[in-house]
Amino acid sequence: MIKFRLGKGEEREILDYSNLTFFRKLASKMRDPKTRFDVKEFVSKGEDYLFNYTNKNVGSVDEKRRKFLKSLIFGIAAAAVVGIIPGVRVLVPPTVTVTTGFPKSLLVDSSGNPIKASSLPVNSPYIIIFEYPMTGEPNFLINLGDSSGKPVEIQPTKVVVPQTGKTYDFPGGVGPNKSIVAYSAICQHLGCTPPYIHFYPPSYVNPRQLTASEPDQLTAAALLAAKEANVPALIHCDCHGSTYDPYHGGAVLTGPTVRPLPSVILEWDSSTDYLYAIGSVGVATYPNGSNGIPSQDPTDDLSSSFGSPVGDKTTVTETENPFSS
Amino acid sequence: MGVSDWFRERLGLDDLPFFRTPDYMYNVNYWLGSLVAAAFIYTVISGLILLLYYNPEAGYSSTEFIIQKVPYGSVILYSHLYGAYAMIILAYVHMFRNYFAGAYKKPRELLWIIGVIMLVLTLGTAFLGYSLIGDALATSAVDVGEGIISSIPGLSIFIPILFGNYDAGDYGRVLAWHIIFVALIGLLFAFHFFLAEHYGMMPSKKVKDKAPAVYTKEEWQKFNPWWPRNFVYMMSLIFLTWGFILLIPNALAYLNGLPQQLNPFLNPKPAPPPNSPAAAHITTYPPWFFLFLYKIADFTSDVVIFLFIGVIIPLLYLILVPFIDRSPYLSLTKRRLFTAFGILMITYLIQTTIWGDLTPGVEIPIAQQVMVYLPPAIITLVGVFVMPAKTNNKAIANPLSILILLVTSILFGGALVTLIASPSLLTIIAFTLFTLVFILSIKNISPIALKIEKQEQTIITPEKPRNRELKKKIAEVLISILFIFAVILASQLWVIPATGYLSNLFGIDLGLIFIMLGEAISLYHYVVYRRD
Ligand code: FES
Numbered sequence: 001m002i003k004f005r006l007g008k009g010e011e012r013e014i015l016d017y018s019n020l021t022f023f024r025k026l027a028s029k030m031r032d033p034k035t036r037f038d039v040k041e042f043v044s045k046g047e048d049y050l051f052n053y054t055n056k057n058v059g060s061v062d063e064k065r066r067k068f069l070k071s072l073i074f075g076i077a078a079a080a081v082v083g084i085i086p087g088v089r090v091l092v093p094p095t096v097t098v099t100t101g102f103p104k105s106l107l108v109d110s111s112g113n114p115i116k117a118s119s120l121p122v123n124s125p126y127i128i129i130f131e132y133p134m135t136g137e138p139n140f141l142i143n144l145g146d147s148s149g150k151p152v153e154i155q156p157t158k159v160v161v162p163q164t165g166k167t168y169d170f171p172g173g174v175g176p177n178k179s180i181v182a183y184s185a186i187c188q189h190l191g192c193t194p195p196y197i198h199f200y201p202p203s204y205v206n207p208r209q210l211t212a213s214e215p216d217q218l219t220a221a222a223l224l225a226a227k228e229a230n231v232p233a234l235i236h237c238d239c240h241g242s243t244y245d246p247y248h249g250g251a252v253l254t255g256p257t258v259r260p261l262p263s264v265i266l267e268w269d270s271s272t273d274y275l276y277a278i279g280s281v282g283v284a285t286y287p288n289g290s291n292g293i294p295s296q297d298p299t300d301d302l303s304s305s306f307g308s309p310v311g312d313k314t315t316v317t318e319t320e321n322p323f324s325s
Numbered sequence: 326m327g328v329s330d331w332f333r334e335r336l337g338l339d340d341l342p343f344f345r346t347p348d349y350m351y352n353v354n355y356w357l358g359s360l361v362a363a364a365f366i367y368t369v370i371s372g373l374i375l376l377l378y379y380n381p382e383a384g385y386s387s388t389e390f391i392i393q394k395v396p397y398g399s400v401i402l403y404s405h406l407y408g409a410y411a412m413i414i415l416a417y418v419h420m421f422r423n424y425f426a427g428a429y430k431k432p433r434e435l436l437w438i439i440g441v442i443m444l445v446l447t448l449g450t451a452f453l454g455y456s457l458i459g460d461a462l463a464t465s466a467v468d469v470g471e472g473i474i475s476s477i478p479g480l481s482i483f484i485p486i487l488f489g490n491y492d493a494g495d496y497g498r499v500l501a502w503h504i505i506f507v508a509l510i511g512l513l514f515a516f517h518f519f520l521a522e523h524y525g526m527m528p529s530k531k532v533k534d535k536a537p538a539v540y541t542k543e544e545w546q547k548f549n550p551w552w553p554r555n556f557v558y559m560m561s562l563i564f565l566t567w568g569f570i571l572l573i574p575n576a577l578a579y580l581n582g583l584p585q586q587l588n589p590f591l592n593p594k595p596a597p598p599p600n601s602p603a604a605a606h607i608t609t610y611p612p613w614f615f616l617f618l619y620k621i622a623d624f625t626s627d628v629v630i631f632l633f634i635g636v637i638i639p640l641l642y643l644i645l646v647p648f649i650d651r652s653p654y655l656s657l658t659k660r661r662l663f664t665a666f667g668i669l670m671i672t673y674l675i676q677t678t679i680w681g682d683l684t685p686g687v688e689i690p691i692a693q694q695v696m697v698y699l700p701p702a703i704i705t706l707v708g709v710f711v712m713p714a715k716t717n718n719k720a721i722a723n724p725l726s727i728l729i730l731l732v733t734s735i736l737f738g739g740a741l742v743t744l745i746a747s748p749s750l751l752t753i754i755a756f757t758l759f760t761l762v763f764i765l766s767i768k769n770i771s772p773i774a775l776k777i778e779k780q781e782q783t784i785i786t787p788e789k790p791r792n793r794e795l796k797k798k799i800a801e802v803l804i805s806i807l808f809i810f811a812v813i814l815a816s817q818l819w820v821i822p823a824t825g826y827l828s829n830l831f832g833i834d835l836g837l838i839f840i841m842l843g844e845a846i847s848l849y850h851y852v853v854y855r856r857d
Pocket of ligand 1 (some may be wrong): 135187188189190191197237238239240241242257
């Protein structure tokens, strides 16, 4: 570096070493016949030509600076690559955890105490709901009785799926009188949920309901079907009038639904009188594919897209009494 | 320079007929195509990764599987979606910029037509890709699409060819066509790119104000060689684009409970499956890039008329415009009618999209259609024809003026729709206000462009070397800071869980690193190459 001393330790820098190499390089390029500096052009175009020329032949930034900057850029690029490495895990196929089964969930009331089977009211007009197997999937809990209000033993039966003609086994009722059943509260027609779909106790299965307003109306077809099937009570959906038979595994009484209500398998512990939900039978609640043909496998509902599993407890709630009179 | 020279020799880069670039073209304005290409490349790469996991026989559940179970699957999936979104938006910007620049004129007609075809293919690919999710929205979009196709006599044979057994939950056909369309875009892109390099980028109107606007071989020789400067510049743009494609959707993934109107635009997550009870509660709307078509379908019950208004006429116009607009002039005021058409196309596109978003599937009587579409037409035509002519040869359409025009036309369209939906004193005032702003922005498009042109000129006059040195020093310091941040972020990436709620942070962080890399390269470009 060439410096110029201004007395008392003050120095003025004149020529940095890198500047010196720069000029040397420029001068040699100017002399080189291949890249000769065109003086005529310089006169006519002035400074612009000089800038252009220098940049093209020598580069305005010296090598050292350029190298340093380049190393920084490569550093950032390397950081990006290093950062991506954990992302390469995307290529490692995840071990597919097959949903092996349903959770076993104890039915509890809103304060967390287990529900006692023998204290469940028979033929309750209230909509009694618990979520199972996933959060957001409501099911009815019903203690079925006859028209005089005495509990009725619900027999195991074969349920037909009208859409496919296939059948499956419904295990029957549980509890001290084998009268307690649980069905999905999602209508199999287009998915209406309570209060539009709910249980009609025997006292409400009569012509008075024909003129009632939603959500406790019954269709004439539903009344007729109940009479023909000889069942005192039914589950009915106000949306489009689908009717299900709670005494026979939620079988279809009237359309438009073409699928029975899936049932939740209950377990009753006679020593404690507690109730557990342990699984489902029937078709999947949510049909696969958009043609609406349900999967034969109810475990399809365990797909995470429908919520998370309810866990080992699920709360039973009495939502409302839909009947106005 | 060793590495750079090595590549130069191996790849024979100097012998390739790549365009040599003049200094003033190192400006995004001239590089919009590379942004589209960057989005395309990103979407292809992420799509290939998704292909490893997607099972067309169970579209919805494999989409859910990718989001929930595949390590960083949601990062890949969301950014794939937004890569496509970015590609569509950037393609529109690229197209309209070139439309206003007159880049479709001789000798670039073929380049332009291929570009328009690529836009159509891109929209088609996006529609097919969107359908692959198999959620309630995709199913209803396909239903609408099928409805449109099948109501034209003779066309219904294409439905099974295109969609296969879609209704039965088999998306094999859709996936295949999705990939075939991408392959076609890739082929056309190669063609488009080499044509662009062959003619070179459009010179500024200051330099050539008449078609054919190309630099001669002699002029060309004086410019900067393609390698390595164009490459460096391109890299900075590519990484910036990739960064935003990763950053935005992964950040949006943490946004919950968007109002319905924003959902089609901002939500990267799939809707519920079509047969779950939740599906009954959502309003169905098509993907945002087809909202405009969805709205036009509400205008008339005649599908043929609908197709003519919504698809065939605009498309034919775009393809034929190089042959209709035969004048050699590039300036906007020398082809006022075409300028007006361009502005109207943008305005209508945005207006109709917003309309479709606000009133999905609501039928619109003719009187209301006229109310909405006539005023912009009158205002634009009047505005364009009162543009002062003396600014002729300097008026250019740059992204800023187009952006301003876009914003004001959006506001104008929005105000108009609100006025019609709920007429009140407030909406009338708002409408008048926005109309004024809109008129002003149209009238001003030429002066604004002129002003910016002037600014550019002042920049071009060399500043004081000392000043320039200082700026370069600052740029160097910035690169160092970016380096430090990039290293910190990169180390953080290692602790982000691969699945679950936090996994999208990976996309955010990686996006930020890409943005830093792009920014650093662009600063490097400034330090090393800029002389002005
Ligand atoms: S949804 Fe229940 S009958 Fe239609």
